[in-house]
Amino acid sequence: MPRVIALTGATGFIGAAVMHRLRSAGFRIRALYRANKTAPRDQDRSVKWIQGRLEDAGSLKRLLSGAEGLIHCAGVVRGAEWRQFKTVNTDGVARMVQAAKQMHPSPRFLLLSSLAAREPKLSYYAASKHLGEEILKAQGDGLEWTVLRPPAVYGPGDREIAPLLKLMCKGLAPQATPRSARFSMIYIDDLAEAIVALTEQTNWEGSIFELHDGRPGGYDWCEVVQTVSGVLERPIYRFRLPQLLIRSIAVLNQGAARVMGYAPMLSPGKVRELEHKDWTCDNNSIIKAAGWHPQTPLGAGIKKTLQYQRLT
Template sequence: MSTTVAVTGASGFVGQALVAHLLASGRSVRALVHRQSLAMNHPALATVQGSLSDDAALDRLMAGACGVIHVAGRVRGRDEADFLPVNAEGAARVARAACAARTVTRLVLISSLAAREPGLSPYAASKRAGETRLAEEVARGGNLGCAVLRPPAIYGPGDQELLPLLRLMSRGVVPMPGVAGARASLLHVHDLARAALCLLDSPAQGIFELHDGHEAGYGWDEIATIVESVAGRGRGWRLRLPEAMLRSVATVNLLAARLFGYLPMMTPGKVNELRHPDWVCDNTELTRATGWQPEISLHVGLCPLLGAAPVKPREGRSNAT
């Protein structure tokens, strides 16, 4: 029986952590890489060059694999025309190729919590559409088991999005773009990788959310307080960012992106996401289905990232910060 797992988006932040966990578990990995090469070598790791729009590359990726974890996606863009071909049609193509490969019995999609609120932004809408398109292809294909993970904001080694903000907080400047009372869950990338493996080995189907064990999520001030504790500094400067200012910056950035042809992160849709009051997840269904539980609290996860002394991860279920 094959132990090879096919992985898309393997050279990205989440993909690299996932590949490392798969290899450490004793499995072989076949990784789809596009523009960026995979910065690791292992005798059980093979790569396939190509994109989600390359059906031949997807067929090579799936050949002989027992399972697929689909990570690849686009997080920067101007409108649906930038997001949908990758996040929706790409997911459909992966599912179609997995269904066509006779050896593949399991497919796990790493989506985004943003898919819970598709009306907020083109990105959120594209992630929901990707879940829908993938499910349609799986239903059409027959006997493939499928599960979807919707992680919240992810941080960890190699993070290029959230980590710069956390490091700014550690230096005493705390931007606060959210609305009063807003709360959000967080998750370390290694706990996300573990969850994906648990779902891969499970017969569970459906959509699952997950968080780091802090059940009520975090407010911006709570995150800053934990960062300051890890960094060993006093209370930093809380800088509230008015909505009007955020929207002005986002509008100008979107216009510039359309003029100069780059893919922006800060857009009006991203402001909607930042100011949404509830990004809190619930681990209950995932734990019930797979036994997975988070191991890395925010305080523990931040120590090596901010240069503090490491702390041993908690054992078993805990809601401590």
Template sequence: MPPTARTIAVIGCTGFIGRRIGAQLLARGDRVLALVRPSSRHRAALPAGVEAVESDLVANDPRLTAALQRADAVVYAAGAVRGRTLADFLPANVQGVSAVAEVLAREAQPRQVVLLSSLAAAAPELSHYAQSKRRGELVLTAAPASLPWIVLRPTAVYGPGDRELRPVFDLMRRGWMFTPGAADQRLSFIEVDDVVRAVLAALDHADAANHGIFALDDGRPGGYDRTTLARSLRPAGRMRCVPVPRGLLAGIARINLRLAQFCGYAPMLTPGKVREITHPAWLGDNAPFTAATGWTPQSDLATGTRALFG
């Protein structure tokens, strides 16, 4: 529990992780301001009790300044995960962070910002998404030293409300594992409520974790290989492993990229995403964040997916 109730501004409160952050902040007695764009169609997704505040994420928007001045701390959970070009990712993943940092840095005593980044930021050369996430982090590292900030880099996040990993896990529970990576690839995962608890821990231990960048996963040493992944999702019964040639996946991604350009949609599967999902290892390291805040993950993959699927 926080020592006293605070007002927390949450940017991205209508998203998969942001909604749960807002709900948990309210549950422990904090007040929550959700900054939403005037054109947002997702206000109905806000948890009951959250105050919606209209603002564009630009530093010269007086509504952004006014909203942040009401807050004791800021959680930046907004993010773009789909896009065709780097420019598609910049507004949410970089420019919004820059606007918030600029407004906060103007204050005599700047308020803390917790940035929800991604483990992909550790390898920015892989994709536009990864590069944009790293550039968002660099906004904070380049900010005045007086601005308190913490960056969290969760690995692949799953849980209630997730639309990306759930279908993959569902197939695996039915006995089908598609494996685009190398045979010795190691992956890590983290349940959404463990991410939320990490955000709250960052808010409550601002001094101990200040100016830290923390890579988080569910704590399984060495992550998951194909065998442990299969056992976690399907402890009993046969798992059929279907290798997916990287060249085939890359070809599909290139076609999808062209279709996205022609049809005007934001693609998920792109050549950059293929490089991400075939990367040899995505692993967190909880020890530094645990030492600073006391946070530890509560769910491994087997426990988290059992709760997810019931």
């Protein structure tokens, strides 16, 4: 009998890649989708789409029915208000934990968190992801659980880093991070592979794993721009954006978003995340626990992403 995994966020960037990888590993999937969005067109027989949302506890129980494991990828990555992040990234985890505990047997619970959870004071996003982890730790008694904290994820389907890549293809690379800031990155397929590798492990001991693309110490912005320039085989002009300018735009953008009701990417919280100097992480624990190794160095991942976006 194929093993059944419940998956949230499968209509998003990371969840879609995880679903694809789970399918090729032979799992059957129960995937949550929201009614207010177009029903997913993917009618593959290994996927059963369950209509619902994190705010609806009944739909979460339907999602988990018969599943031996849950991969909880749904999350909010942009917003103007604390409430928007908390409802999904914190309260959503709480509802999922309660639903999982009511199942017999309870499914194993993999929470997709974020490196941002390490620095909850920086932004609403970071605080909401941190609290999501805390809820799983505090209320997940009786559940087998694990948490994965990816760094910046890029690849086909991403909407956050894609605009910067497009700009670089036009020869421009604005720098919003401090010169000394370093960050890890990971290509989407490597992240999906890590999630499946963890899913296939038998022992989950309430661990929190971080992971990156195989480059210890990560990158500074200059190294990323040089890599993209190497892939494009043309120069890219790098210039610093004055901090005061970025902060002012972020405040205005957040204000406009509150009035007009859209979810902004650039907010004061996002600027504080960008200004943070250490978003690097370590692969040792996940390699030991899951035998996973990243396969895609930055240059190769950028090349695939640009080809997908037809920018090369």
